[in-house]
Amino acid sequence: MGDLGQILVGGVTTGSLYALFLLGVLIVFQVSKSINFAYGQVGMIAAFSAWFLYSEQGLPVPVALVVGVLLAVAVNSAIDYVAIRRIPAGRPGLDLVVTLGIFLLITAVMQQLIDANAHTFVPLGADTRTEVAGVVVSVNDGVVVGLTAVVIAAAYLLLNRTSLGTSLRASAEDAGIAQAAGVNVRALRTATWAVAGALGAIVAVLVASRLSVDAFYMTPFLIKAFVAGMIGGLDRFWLPLSVAVALGVYESLAVFWLGASAGTPAVFLLIIVVLALVPKRFVNERNEVRA
Amino acid sequence: MSASVETGAPPVVRIDGLTVRYGAFHALRDVTVSLPAGRISGLIGPNGAGKTTLLNAISGFTPIAEGRVHVGDRDITALGVRRRALAGVVRGFQTVRLLERESVWDNVLIGTERFAQPSALSQFFALPAQWRAHRRATAAAAEVLDLLGLRRHAHRRVDELPFASRRLVEVARVLVSSPSVILLDEPAAGLDQEGRQELAAVLTRVHDNHPSTMVVVEHDVDLVKTLCSYVIALDSGAFLCDGTPAKVFGDRQVQLAYFGRAAGVDA
Amino acid sequence: MTSAILRRPRGEAGNATGERKQGPRRLLTRVAVFAVIAAVPPLLFDDYWVFMSAQVLAFAIATLGLDVLYGRTGQMSLAHASFMGVGAYTTYLVSSLGYGLAVQLAAVAVVSLIAALVVAVPTLRLSGLRLALVTLAFGELLAWVVRNTTDLTGGTQGASVDPLIIGQLDSSEPLHAYLIALVPAAIATALAAHLGRTQLGRRMLAVRDTELAAESVGVAVSRTKITAFLISAVYAGVAGWLYAAITGFISPPDFDLFASVYLFVAVVIGGAGTVVGAWLGAAYVVLVPELFTLAGQPNLYPIVGGALLAIVALLVPDGIVGLGRGAWRRARRVRDAQEGAT
Numbered sequence: 043m044g045d046l047g048q049i050l051v052g053g054v055t056t057g058s059l060y061a062l063f064l065l066g067v068l069i070v071f072q073v074s075k076s077i078n079f080a081y082g083q084v085g086m087i088a089a090f091s092a093w094f095l096y097s098e099q100g101l102p103v104p105v106a107l108v109v110g111v112l113l114a115v116a117v118n119s120a121i122d123y124v125a126i127r128r129i130p131a132g133r134p135g136l137d138l139v140v141t142l143g144i145f146l147l148i149t150a151v152m153q154q155l156i157d158a159n160a161h162t163f164v165p166l167g168a169d170t171r172t173e174v175a176g177v178v179v180s181v182n183d184g185v186v187v188g189l190t191a192v193v194i195a196a197a198y199l200l201l202n203r204t205s206l207g208t209s210l211r212a213s214a215e216d217a218g219i220a221q222a223a224g225v226n227v228r229a230l231r232t233a234t235w236a237v238a239g240a241l242g243a244i245v246a247v248l249v250a251s252r253l254s255v256d257a258f259y260m261t262p263f264l265i266k267a268f269v270a271g272m273i274g275g276l277d278r279f280w281l282p283l284s285v286a287v288a289l290g291v292y293e294s295l296a297v298f299w300l301g302a303s304a305g306t307p308a309v310f311l312l313i314i315v316v317l318a319l320v321p322k323r324f325v326n327e328r329n330e331v332r333a
Numbered sequence: 334m335s336a337s338v339e340t341g342a343p344p345v346v347r348i349d350g351l352t353v354r355y356g357a358f359h360a361l362r363d364v365t366v367s368l369p370a371g372r373i374s375g376l377i378g379p380n381g382a383g384k385t386t387l388l389n390a391i392s393g394f395t396p397i398a399e400g401r402v403h404v405g406d407r408d409i410t411a412l413g414v415r416r417r418a419l420a421g422v423v424r425g426f427q428t429v430r431l432l433e434r435e436s437v438w439d440n441v442l443i444g445t446e447r448f449a450q451p452s453a454l455s456q457f458f459a460l461p462a463q464w465r466a467h468r469r470a471t472a473a474a475a476e477v478l479d480l481l482g483l484r485r486h487a488h489r490r491v492d493e494l495p496f497a498s499r500r501l502v503e504v505a506r507v508l509v510s511s512p513s514v515i516l517l518d519e520p521a522a523g524l525d526q527e528g529r530q531e532l533a534a535v536l537t538r539v540h541d542n543h544p545s546t547m548v549v550v551e552h553d554v555d556l557v558k559t560l561c562s563y564v565i566a567l568d569s570g571a572f573l574c575d576g577t578p579a580k581v582f583g584d585r586q587v588q589l590a591y592f593g594r595a596a597g598v599d600a
Numbered sequence: 601m602t603s604a605i606l607r608r609p610r611g612e613a614g615n616a617t618g619e620r621k622q623g624p625r626r627l628l629t630r631v632a633v634f635a636v637i638a639a640v641p642p643l644l645f646d647d648y649w650v651f652m653s654a655q656v657l658a659f660a661i662a663t664l665g666l667d668v669l670y671g672r673t674g675q676m677s678l679a680h681a682s683f684m685g686v687g688a689y690t691t692y693l694v695s696s697l698g699y700g701l702a703v704q705l706a707a708v709a710v711v712s713l714i715a716a717l718v719v720a721v722p723t724l725r726l727s728g729l730r731l732a733l734v735t736l737a738f739g740e741l742l743a744w745v746v747r748n749t750t751d752l753t754g755g756t757q758g759a760s761v762d763p764l765i766i767g768q769l770d771s772s773e774p775l776h777a778y779l780i781a782l783v784p785a786a787i788a789t790a791l792a793a794h795l796g797r798t799q800l801g802r803r804m805l806a807v808r809d810t811e812l813a814a815e816s817v818g819v820a821v822s823r824t825k826i827t828a829f830l831i832s833a834v835y836a837g838v839a840g841w842l843y844a845a846i847t848g849f850i851s852p853p854d855f856d857l858f859a860s861v862y863l864f865v866a867v868v869i870g871g872a873g874t875v876v877g878a879w880l881g882a883a884y885v886v887l888v889p890e891l892f893t894l895a896g897q898p899n900l901y902p903i904v905g906g907a908l909l910a911i912v913a914l915l916v917p918d919g920i921v922g923l924g925r926g927a928w929r930r931a932r933r934v935r936d937a938q939e940g941a942t
Contacts, residue, residue, distance in 0.1 A: 077729065128914055138676055138732055139868065139913040146861050147906030154899050261857065265740060268733045306744040310737050317730065318722035392816065418818035430813040432805045434873070434918075443802045446818040453827050456798040457791060463798060470799065506817065 047177045049298040050291060055183045057290020058190035061283045063245040064267040065197055066238035068283075071276045072214045073234045076126050076137040082264030083148040084121070084239055085246025088114035089255045092247065093163055094156050103164050111243040117148070118239025122232045153257045160259070166251035186248055193241070194283060201279075210234070262306075266293075269309060273316050343513045343546040344405030345370040346391065346422075351400035353386050353570075360386040364400070364572045366565055368514075373540055373547040375561035375578070377554075379591055382567040384550045385427060388516045391548075392424040393417045404514055419447055424516035425507040427550075429499050433492040437483055437502050438474065440491055444506035445470040477509045480542070481535055497528050504532075508539055515547040521556060529553060533560040554582065566591065634789070638782055642775055651774035651846070652886055657781035658842035660882035661788045663866050664875065665835020668792060670864070671872035672801065673828035674808030675724070679735035680863045682742045683833045685855025686715050687840025688761075689746065689753055692850060695762045704764075704841060712837030713830060720829040725822045731829070739857050746852045758851025761844040771845040781842050788835060793875045804828050805873075858902070865909045871921030880920050 063085070070078055078084075092110030095101040101109070121144055129136045167181030201207040212220040213227045221227050246260055253259060270289045274282025289309070296308035346368040353361040361383045368374050376384050389395035391402055393414040401410045409417055423444075431440050448469060451462035478484040481501050486494060491502055504520050520536075521529045533556055540547060551557050557564060557578060564581040566573040568590040574581055581587055641653035666680045677683075690711045694704050719738050723730045746753045753759060763772035764780065771777040795801040803824040806814035811821050844850050853859070866885040871877025892901040912919060918926075 125910060125914060133917070135674060135676060135729075136913060138729070139864070140910045142678075142861055142864060143906045143909030143911075143913065145906070146858070146865070146902055146909065149858075150899065150902030150906055154903065262740060265733075265736050269737060272730055272733050303744065303748050306740050310741045313734055313737060314718060314722050317734070394812075394816075414815045415818050415820060418816060423818075424816055426813065426816070430810040430816075432802075432809040432813075434809070435802075435805055439802055439805065442799070443806045443814070443819070444817045446799065446803070450799055453800050456800040457795065457831070459791075459794050459798075466799065467797065506813070510817070 045298070047175070049294045051177050051179060051183065053291030053294030054287060055186050055290070056294065057287035058187050059245055059249060060263075060267050060270055060290055061286035062186075062190045062193060062241060063263065064271050064282055064286045065194060066241035066245075067267060067271055068276060068279065069197070069210075069234050070238045071271075073210055074122065074126060074231045075214075076122075076129075077141070077276075078118075078121065078126075078235075078238075079138060079141040079264075080121060080144040080148055081118070081141075081238070081242050082246070082260035083145050083152075084114050084118045085242035085249075086255075086257065086260045087117055087148060087152060088243030089163065089246040089250035090152055090156060090257065093161055093250070093255050096164070097161070098156075107247060110247065111240060114243035114246070115236050115239040118242065119232050119236040122235040126235075127228065127231075149257050156257070158257060160254045160256040163247075163250040163253075163255045166248070168252050182248070182251060189244070189248075198279065266309065269313050273313065273320075343371040343544050344407075344421075346514055346546055346548075347401075347403040348387070348391070349401045349403070351387070351390055351402070352398045353383075353390055353395055354398045359570050360395075361390065361567075361570045364567070364570075366572055366575060368546055368548055368565075369563050370546050371544045372563050373536065373549060373561045374563040374565055375557035376548050376550045376565050376567070377552070377557060377581075377587075377591060378567035378573070381569065382590075383570040384567055385518055386570075387567065388424055388518050388548070388550065391514075392422055392516055394424075418512075421447070421513035422516070423447070423507050423510065423512035423514070425503050425518060425520060427518040427522065429496075429503045431491045431499060431502055431506075434490060436488050437478070437491055437494070437498075437505075438487040440502050441474045441477060441483075441505045441509050442470055444509040445473055447510040447512070448473070473509050473511075477505050477539075480508075480539055481505050497524050500524065501532075501535075504536075508543075511543040511545070513545050515545050517547070517549045519550050519552070521551060521553065529556050530559070536560060558582075634786065638786075642778060647774045650778050652890060654774060654778040654781045654846045655843065655886045656882050657778065657785040658839050658846055659863075659866075659886050660785050660839075660879050661842065662836050662839035662863060663870070663878040663881040663885070664788050664792045665832040665839065666863055666867050667872060667874070667878040667881075668795065668804070668835065669828050669832035670867055671874065671877070672795075672808060673804040673825060675825055675828060676732040676864075677735045677829070677832065678732055678857065678860050678864075679719070679739040679742070680832065680836050681855045681857075681859030682735075682739040683712060683715065683836035684840035684843060684859075685742050685746075685850075685852075686712055686833075687837030688844040688850045688855065689840075690837070691841045691844045692754075692759050692761045693752070695764070701764065701766055705838070708837045708841045709834055712833045716830050716833030717826075720826045720833075724825040724829060731825075735860075736857070739855075739860060743852050743856060754851070756852055758849055760849050761847075763848060764845040772848055777846040781846060784838055784842060788838070789875060789879070792878070800824075800827065861909075862905060865905045869908055869912050869919050871919030873918070874921045877919050877921040 067078070067081060070076060070081075088110035091113055092106040095106035095109055096103045121141065125140050125144065126137060129140065165182070167185060170181040171178050173179070201210060209220065209225045209230060212223065213225055213230055217227045249260065249263055266289060267286065270286035271282045274285035276282065289312075292312065293305045293309060296304045300308070348364060348366050348368075351361055351364045352359065364383070364387065376387065378384050386395060390397055393409075393412060393416075397410060401408055403409065404420065404422060407420070409420060409422065412420065432443065448466065450456075451460070451466050454460070455462040456466075475484070478487055481504065483498065483501055483505060486498060491499055494502070500520060500523065504517065507515060507517065517536075521532050524532060536547070536549070537560060549557075549560060551560070561578060563575070564578050565575040566581055566584070566587045568586075573586055573590060574584050641650050645653060662680065662684055666677065669675050669677055669680075687708045690708050691704050694707045699707075715738075719734055720731070723734045747756055749755070750757070763770050765771070766780060769776040769780055771780055803814065803819045806819055807821055807824050814821055814824075840855070843854070862885050863881075866881030867878060869884055870879070870881030888904075889898065889901045892898050892904075916922060
């Protein structure tokens with residue numbers, strides 16, 4: 043195996059994190075037809091406030107983490123409850139603008155409340171490594187890949203094999219009809235935002251444990267997840283998630299072959315080329331309702 | 334941009350073996366019909382008959398499973414919405430689709446896209462070609478606004494107008510470029526009796542001034558009789574019959590399909 | 601036939617002529633108002649505020665460009681400041697080679713156009729959502745390029761730009777910089793205002809409001825979006841050129857995602873889709889952070905900006921300009937009612 047194996051493991055792990063994060067984007071998009079630009083910052087709230095609580099306020103780490111995740115859930119639900127719900131019909135694209143404002147607001151508030159510096163986060167097993175078939179793997183890697191697989195499988199089963207999933211898909215398909223059939227569409231929507239908030243928070247905590255935490259670290263991550271969603275299609279399930287994992291591997295390979303700084307341009311090049319080549323009908327979404 | 338504004342006599346529109354499917358549902362099944370050249374045809378049929386689908390198929394808004402659409406000698410089946418519009422096939426929508434925050438004037442002027450357009454650079458930098466195009470477009474818009482009695486509202490935002498006026502703006506956007514084939518989807522929907530009569534008068538006048546092959550989807554039998562010299566009846570996605578209003582409204586099948594249901598009498 | 605269909609809406613005097621009178625008087629009034637406002641900073645302000653006013657001029661070009669894209673065409677770019685950066689760094693490179701005004705401007709226009717084509721052509725034949733996401737990545741790319749070309753661009757440390765010399769004018773003098781910036785700002789404003797009277801401008805509005813109706817009359821939707829993006833990118837490039845000349849120093853944070861978001865805030869607050877709104881936005885984006893700094897609370901600016909963006913976008917769709925128009929209309933309605941006209 044050797045170097046390439048190591049790169050692949052790193053890529054799959056990063057890609058799994060993209061996929062898990064993207065799952066939150068997908069369920070929100072499919073049920074509410076909305077994009078949340080502040081999503082990365084919602085995750086950042088969880089990790090950054092957890093860091094603040096255990097490191098500066100002396101709370102036990104598990105308690106701090108739970109409080110952080112709950113905060114993220116509350117904030118993401120509030121975004122839907124306070125803002126997204128109030129977007130009048132017939133103004134598509136306003137979700138982007140409004141959540142962009144929230145993105146800025148969250149970043150600035152967290153910077154004001156805590157600080158603008160980067161801090162090391164609890165490693166959560168990132169420093170406990172073993173060697174498997176010549177490749178160094180950390181406990182954190184295992185947790186990331188395992189958790190991603192379990193959560194995605196659970197989400198799939200939930201969406202396709204339960205009555206809750208049927209309600210969700212009905213609301214996504216046609217909110218009016220679902221409402222008439224007795225589904226509380228609004229509550230269901232806010233609930234998906236809450237679940238997405240939890241997902242984003244977990245991913246953000248894991249990312250922080252592997253890198254470090256500050257008010258900005260989730261933005262490049264958010265961009266990558268969006269890129270995967272855009273290439274795979276936000277109205278699908280398996281394809282975008284697979285693209286997310288593949289994107290992680292692609293990025294690692296680019297870094298491996300072209301040098302440490304090659305990740306960003308390689309990803310940009312990928313989107314431009316893919317969007318230029320893919321047939322239009324394959325990647326179109328959110329069209330105006332036909333006559 | 335090569336927008337051709339066609340001259341000469343309006344063309345006949347021939348629809349051969351047209352089938353439109355949405356999944357397993359046949360919105361139209363093997364419909365063959367001709368829209369006579371230079372006349373106002375009424376397209377009638379109960380809800381779900383496929384009237385709007387037929388307009389969508391002629392204007393390019395819906396993919397066709399089978400069949401061909403000819404305008405005059407030209408087969409337009411493979412053309413997209415935009416190419417058909419530039420070729421002279423322009424439609425209005427049942428749901429009014431306007432630039433809500435803009436003036437009546439701009440809403441009508443957007444319809445002049447079919448006129449020869451100067452390049453984007455000429456337009457942006459206000460070169461002489463832009464002035465000429467501007468004069469031509471504004472003259473056409475002023476004419477259609479006069480015809481429809483909208484002139485005095487030209488500078489109001491359309492979202493401030495009463496519904497009936499908004500409907501007229503939708504029609505004006507279609508008429509302003511004098512298309513050779515005009516497709517109107519329930520232009521009188523939501524108007525009161527007086528408004529309907531006036532709309533019919535306006536459309537007749539427009540048609541006298543600029544002969545075209547016009548199709549109007551309409552439920553109101555009286556209005557169809559006033560406005561149209563030809564009628565096509567559809568039912569459940571199939572062609573039922575066509576001919577003069579007297580012939581079609583006298584047809585037993587049409588009466589069953591259309592009036593039977595409309596009057597609540599089941600055959 | 602007007603009586604029944606066209607029941608006259610309340611409180612509006614009908615305009616009997618077809619086209620709104622856009623005669624020489626109206627144009628002259630506008631030019632006069634512009635000239636009077638433009639004369640204020642050099643006559644009344646000290647050097648520092650003249651310098652800030654010159655920046656407002658540069659940013660006005662940027663917000664006018666973003667307004668063409670977002671306000672009129674409804675497409676969202678999260679890299680507008682990055683396109684300013686493209687202009688600014690192109691200026692830096694070209695001026696450090698010793699070239700002057702003409703070459704600088706030509707280079708800025710060409711590089712902005714190429715960058716915009718790369719971003720817009722693949723994405724805008726698809727949906728606007730994709731444009732927003734790809735521009736996000738483009739901003740990252742620019743930051744990466746600057747970071748990784750320290751020899752050429754100064755990297756994260758930034759770079760000093762040579763002042764622009766035009767005849768007797770030297771852009772390192774605030775008053776001169778202001779005068780230099782006035783010309784392109786006036787031209788950009790005139791062209792943006794005129795755009796509203798062209799079919800190109802109407803296509804953009806149609807694409808924003810209803811792509812179906814646009815297509816139904818023959819508008820090329822993707823081409824219109826791409827044209828709007830190109831115009832906005834060149835505006836941003838020229839704004840970056842002026843910004844580099846006026847401030848004499850550029851660094852990556854001037855052109856990062858947050859800078860792009862602030863520009864967005866500016867356009868939305870000012871009033872998307874209007875020239876005046878873009879100018880108000882430019883004043884906001886330059887002067888408000890300065891006021892917060894003077895008040896000793898520089899950290900409040902992003903917080904206020906974020907909150908304003910969300911609130912204004914949701915509740916005041918036409919921004920300050922919309923509020924002003926609404927007030928004017930209400931006032932007129934009251935007057936009309938008093939005069940017994942309905």
